[in-house]
Amino acid sequence: MSELHPSIVALVSLAANIASNHPKQGLCQVDRLKQYGVAQEQIDAVVEIARHIRDEAAQSLDAGFDEACGKENAGVKLSVIAASEGACCTPTPGGKSCC
Secondary structure, eight states: OOOOOHHHHHHHHHHHHHHTTOTTTTHHHHHHHHHTTOOHHHHHHHHHHHHHHHHHHHHHHHHHHHHHTTOTTHHHHHHHHHHHHTSSOOOOTTSOOOO
């Protein structure tokens, strides 16, 4: 079995830290990525995608909670989320695919 290149491990770790709201946010991974020569544009893309996934998860949780509490906008939020659940993923605000 071949091992992943350290830059790939650092990118995955950075994304996971951001998406999971880890307190350290993967900031040490950014330094490693720069040392490995990963382009800033690629780091920025990973950060954007991870934030998008994190934000979608939070919106989905919030919508479910709002619906359970009988909030007025819950139906609108859930319909938007349900529409996006039909697809594997939705693009980030910057238009990047997270799939």
